[in-house]
Amino acid sequence: xxxxxxxxxxxxxxxxxxxxxxxxxxxxxxxxxxxxxxxxxxxxxxxxxxxxxxxxxxxxxxxxxxxxxxxxxxxxxxxxxxxxxxxxxxxxxxxxxxxxx
Numbered sequence: 001x002x003x004x005x006x007x008x009x010x011x012x013x014x015x016x017x018x019x020x021x022x023x024x025x026x027x028x029x030x031x032x033x034x035x036x037x038x039x040x041x042x043x044x045x046x047x048x049x050x051x052x053x054x055x056x057x058x059x060x061x062x063x064x065x066x067x068x069x070x071x072x073x074x075x076x077x078x079x080x081x082x083x084x085x086x087x088x089x090x091x092x093x094x095x096x097x098x099x100x101x
């Protein structure tokens with residue numbers, strides 16, 4: 001079954017429920033700051049596990065003590081869908097456990 005793109009209103013409503021996430025062109029995006037490079041690296045590994053579990057992957061960038069994600073649904077033509085928000089919510093849960101802000 002095809003994944004349907006979300007409307008601009010649906011995207012805005014869902015972003016309102018995810019502080020720190022924003023629309024960046026045709027993607028949703030978020031950056032996190034952690035206490036160390038090791039903590040940031042551990043968070044990246046945990047995000048990768050969730051992405052494999054969901055079979056939905058973001059562009060993921062590791063900095064010294066930062067982790068940044070941008071995501072859209074490639075299989076739907078590179079637009080924002082509910083799959084992106086499912087991943088974002090899971091990442092938020094991980095970030096809280098890693099002490100990210």
